[in-house]
Amino acid sequence: xxxxxxxxxxxxxxxxxxxxxxxxxxxxxxxxxxxxxxxxxxxxxxxxxxxxxxxxxxxxxxxxxxxxxxxxxxxxxxxxxxxxxxxxxxxxxxxxxxxxxxxxxxxxxxxxxxxxxxxxxxxxxxxxxxxxxxxxxxxxxxxxxxxxxxxxxxxxxxxxxxxxxxxxxxxxxxxxxxxxxxxxxxxxxxxxxxxxxxxxxxxxxxxxxxxxxxxxxxxxxxxxxxxxxxxxxxxxxxxxxxxxxxxxxxxxxxxxxxxxxxxxxxxxxxxxxxxxxxxxxxxxxxxxxxxxxxxxxxxxxxxxx
Amino acid sequence: xxxxxxxxxxxxxxxxxxxxxxxxxxxxxxxxxxxxxxxxxxxxxxxxxxxxxxxxxxxxxxxxxxxxxxxxxxxxxxxxxxxxxxxxxxxxxxxxxxxxxxxxxxxxxxxxxxxxxxxxxxxxxxxxxxxxxxxxxxxxxxxxxxxxxxxxxxxxxxxxxxxxxxxxxxxxxxxxxxxxxxxxxxxxxxxxxxxxxxxxxxxxxxxxxxxxxxxxxxxxxxxxxxxxxxxxxxxxxxxxxxxxxxxxxxxxxxxxxxxxxxxxxxxxxxxxxxxxxxxxxxxxxxxxxxxxxxxxxxxxx
Ligand SMILES: Nc1nc2c(ncn2[C@@H]2O[C@H](COP(=O)(O)OP(=O)(O)OP(=O)(O)O)[C@@H](O)[C@H]2O)c(=O)[nH]1
Ligand SMILES: Nc1nc2c(ncn2[C@@H]2O[C@H](COP(=O)(O)OP(=O)(O)OP(=O)(O)O)[C@@H](O)[C@H]2O)c(=O)[nH]1
Ligand SMILES: [Mg+2]
Ligand SMILES: [Mg+2]
Numbered sequence: 001x002x003x004x005x006x007x008x009x010x011x012x013x014x015x016x017x018x019x020x021x022x023x024x025x026x027x028x029x030x031x032x033x034x035x036x037x038x039x040x041x042x043x044x045x046x047x048x049x050x051x052x053x054x055x056x057x058x059x060x061x062x063x064x065x066x067x068x069x070x071x072x073x074x075x076x077x078x079x080x081x082x083x084x085x086x087x088x089x090x091x092x093x094x095x096x097x098x099x100x101x102x103x104x105x106x107x108x109x110x111x112x113x114x115x116x117x118x119x120x121x122x123x124x125x126x127x128x129x130x131x132x133x134x135x136x137x138x139x140x141x142x143x144x145x146x147x148x149x150x151x152x153x154x155x156x157x158x159x160x161x162x163x164x165x166x167x168x169x170x171x172x173x174x175x176x177x178x179x180x181x182x183x184x185x186x187x188x189x190x191x192x193x194x195x196x197x198x199x200x201x202x203x204x205x206x207x208x209x210x211x212x213x214x215x216x217x218x219x220x221x222x223x224x225x226x227x228x229x230x231x232x233x234x235x236x237x238x239x240x241x242x243x244x245x246x247x248x249x250x251x252x253x254x255x256x257x258x259x260x261x262x263x264x265x266x267x268x269x270x271x272x273x274x275x276x277x278x279x280x281x282x283x284x285x286x287x288x289x290x291x292x293x294x295x296x297x298x299x300x301x302x303x304x305x
Numbered sequence: 306x307x308x309x310x311x312x313x314x315x316x317x318x319x320x321x322x323x324x325x326x327x328x329x330x331x332x333x334x335x336x337x338x339x340x341x342x343x344x345x346x347x348x349x350x351x352x353x354x355x356x357x358x359x360x361x362x363x364x365x366x367x368x369x370x371x372x373x374x375x376x377x378x379x380x381x382x383x384x385x386x387x388x389x390x391x392x393x394x395x396x397x398x399x400x401x402x403x404x405x406x407x408x409x410x411x412x413x414x415x416x417x418x419x420x421x422x423x424x425x426x427x428x429x430x431x432x433x434x435x436x437x438x439x440x441x442x443x444x445x446x447x448x449x450x451x452x453x454x455x456x457x458x459x460x461x462x463x464x465x466x467x468x469x470x471x472x473x474x475x476x477x478x479x480x481x482x483x484x485x486x487x488x489x490x491x492x493x494x495x496x497x498x499x500x501x502x503x504x505x506x507x508x509x510x511x512x513x514x515x516x517x518x519x520x521x522x523x524x525x526x527x528x529x530x531x532x533x534x535x536x537x538x539x540x541x542x543x544x545x546x547x548x549x550x551x552x553x554x555x556x557x558x559x560x561x562x563x564x565x566x567x568x569x570x571x572x573x574x575x576x577x578x579x580x581x582x583x584x585x586x587x588x589x590x591x592x593x594x595x596x597x598x599x600x601x602x603x604x605x606x
Contacts, residue, residue: 036355042533045349108531109556109584110412139584141451146444153443193559195315220412224352224533226561247411250496252535275411275442 022059027074031056034078034293041253041292044228047262055081082289085258091282092242092267094214100132100177102185102212106203106238108230109191111218112246112272114143117188118150119272119280124184125156132182134173135160136206137190147188154277166190170206187212194233207238216269218244219260222252231260240264246272248288249279255292309596311558311582317603336369336377344381351564351601352533357571361385382598388567389594392576394422394551396429400522402480404488404513406473408506408547409527410539411494414555414581416445418527419489420452421581421589427457431486436476437462438469438509439493449491456586459485469493469505470512477516490521497542506547523550525578528565530557536565540573555581558588562601566592 031052038048055078064073083089094103103120105113114137121131133151135158137143144160151158159176161169170187177185187206192199207215217234219227234240245257248271257268268283334340341362348358364384369377395403405422407415416439423433435458439445446462453460461476473490480488490509495502514520526549528536543549554563557580566577577592598604 039349039355040534042352042535045346108559110414110529112412140448141455142444142448145447146442149443193315195560220529220531222410222529222533222535222539223531224536224561224565225350226352226531226559229560230531247496249499250410250535251498251538252533255533 020064022062022064022074024056024060027056027059030074037294038255038258038292041255041294042224042227042259043255043292044225044259044263047228047259050262051081051085051258079289079293082258082293083285086261086285086289087267087283089284089286091284092269093282094269095241096184096213098213099183100185101183101214102187102210103214103216104187104189104203104207104210104212105216105218105244106189106234106240107191107218108193108220109140111191111220112244113137113191113218114146114150114188115275115277116218116244116246116270116272116280117147117186118154118156118277120186120270121151121156121184122154122277123280124186125154129184130182131156131184131186132173132177132180133158134170134185134187135163136166136169136173136187138164138166138169139190143188143190150277166202167205167209170210174210194230194237200233200237203238214241216240216242216244217260218246218272219256221245221248221254221256222250223256225259227256228259228263232263235264235266240266242267242269244268244270244272244280245283249273253292253294254288257288258292309590309593309600311588312580312590312597313600315558315560334377336366340377341366344377347602348564351562352536353564354534354537354568357388357568360571361388361567378602378604382602382604385567385598385601386594389570389597390574390576391592391594392551392578393591394523394525394578396425397431398487398522400519402434402477402485402488402517403523404477404480404490404517404521405523405525406490406492406506406509406513406521406547407525407527408492408543408549409494410496410529413494413527413529413532414553415439415494415527416448416452416491417584418525418553418555418579418581418589419449419491420456421586422579423452423458423487423489424456424586425589426487432484433458433487433489434476434480434485435460436473436488436490438472438491440465440467440469440472441493445491445493452586458489470508473509474512474516477513481516497539497546503542503546506543510547524548525550526552526575528552528554528569530554530563530580531559531561532565534565534568537568537572540569540575544573544575549575551576551578553577553579553581553589554592558582563597564601566597 124131135144135147159173161172271283273279437446437449
């Protein structure tokens with residue numbers, strides 16, 4: 001699939017070279033290919049339209065840098081726009097200033113919340129912090145066991161209270177964390193659908209009680225068109241601070257990154273890149289731009305200019 | 306309650322804000338460019354993929370020309386339905402033990418689907434053995450044991466970290482010795498691009514064959530209904546490795562539409578057997594193309 005797209009791209013850009021300016025006509029094919037490529041990468045249909053319009057606007061009439069051919073110039077603009085849309089070149093950090101600071105993970109079922117909670121705890125522990133994990137998933141069978149097992153592996157305590165009432169567990173966890181002098185508290189919550197009102201209400205209640213500094217939605221990188229809707233609903237109800245995009249060790253093109261970023265305006269803060277507890281990285285937008293476009297080689301060529 | 310009510314409910318919520326009602330958008334419309342573009346939007350937004358969308362719209366145009374004054378939306382539904390095969394899973398196997406292997410990428414609903422399937426077999430009067438073949442993920446064994454207890458299925462499990470194929474072997478051997486009807490083998494979630502993990506699945510198949518020469522009867526690929534185009538890559542890779550015989554699409558109780566089903570059926574010819582519409586043991590439904598397409602397009606009977 002990848003080579004195919006690259007071939008199409010080089011075809012599309014052939015008719016651009018040797019001309020001084022980018023015009024509506026000579027980017028028509030290229031625009032079409034970009035659109036297709038983004039859709040194949042699972043970028044949301046509506047987001048693609050907006051994105052293409054803004055890139056076209058920027059590119060039209062643009063003089064072509066001397067060192068580049070017009071097709072490369074177009075890709076350069078495209079890539080920069082893409083990185084811009086994805087949140088710029090510098091990864092966004094988690095901001096924790098209170099003591100203890102609270103981080104809450106939310107998201108759909110199976111997206112990777114529990115695993116990411118353990119990864120975050122490990123990350124903070126390695127920075128010399130004293131994290132506490134809170135098991136507030138009282139629904140999924142063995143969810144608490146899962147977090148306890150992971151906590152044991154990284155030697156981070158797990159608070160699970162009465163194991164029945166998520167609101168109560170979080171309240172008690174606060175007292176516990178203060179008493180035991182934990183400086184970072186990471187709350188794992190049950191997976192839920194954005195249209196499940198009672199379950200969303202539970203998150204709102206937990207949020208209002210604990211006032212986390214970071215509410216992160218955990219999103220599976222293989223997600224398709226519906227990502228826009230789920231991210232929007234979670235953000236509308238909880239005012240997210242950002243996202244963790246998981247399973248990036250797979251081979252999905254990851255168009256979801258653009259979709260959720262575009263619809264919420266919130267940054268992707270971290271990338272999950274494996275099942276192991278160390279597989280959590282800062283999110284570098286420029287690394288994923290090429291992957292989404294499916295034209296890594298072409299992009300790295302321009303990088304050298 | 307119709308069997309697709311949960312799926313419809315989610316989609317209705319999605320439509321109210323996204324399109325308004327599809328029926329009213331298209332009421333009295335002819336198949337002009339604008340209508341086609343709107344239909345394209347609906348299909349692509351269902352994760353059907355651009356290629357299959359174009360194919361279906363092309364067919365629609367052809368049929369529309371031939372059949373005067375038909376409703377484009379009904380025509381579309383019929384064409385979509387034509388593009389899906391309907392082959393239900395065998396819920397009353399006579400062969401004993403009937404062995405089902407369940408595979409797929411991480412977190413898409415394998416273990417829960419096994420519980421749901423086991424529940425259906427038990428309701429049909431079958432005795433069920435569950436094999437805890439996910440020996441990798443934290444508390445995966447506990448999760449399966451919990452389900453086994455809840456629905457009344459026996460669970461064969463080894464230690465965390467042990468060989469998955471050995472668990473499958475023991476479960477099949479046990480079922481054979483005790484005259485059990487059905488064996489469901491859970492496996493750890495694995496991304497299809499990790500060849501060492503994919504090899505492990507082959508080993509499970511081989512080892513089961515040692516005990517039962519006819520081997521595994523059904524190899525189900527679980528696919529998360531929210532998955533985009535990567536679903537095709539997943540299905541391809543798993544098909545090549547372990548010869549998938551059917552697919553279950555999960556999490557269709559949300560607002561995702563599972564349009565990837567079309568692309569997979571189209572490209573790979575693997576039937577969709579069931580859909581998952583919730584987290585409880587009863588939330589598993591047979592896949593009925595007609596009802597599915599109706600629900601996806603917001604059509605009522
Ligand atoms: N390959 C890969 N697998 C991951 C990653 N993150 C999580 N997983 C796997 O995805 C599956 C689901 O992860 P969980 O952490 O249990 O997901 P969850 O969101 O807590 O799930 P629920 O609590 O059921 O909603 C597990 O098999 C994890 O090992 C990742 O970055 N890469
Ligand atoms: N809403 C909804 N949630 C589901 C459905 N099927 C499974 N889930 C949820 O999805 C999450 C993951 O399900 P599991 O059965 O643990 O998935 P898995 O594929 O076994 O996960 P790994 O073993 O970690 O790869 C759990 O929270 C389930 O409750 C479904 O049809 N609808
Ligand atoms: Mg969890
Ligand atoms: Mg599982």
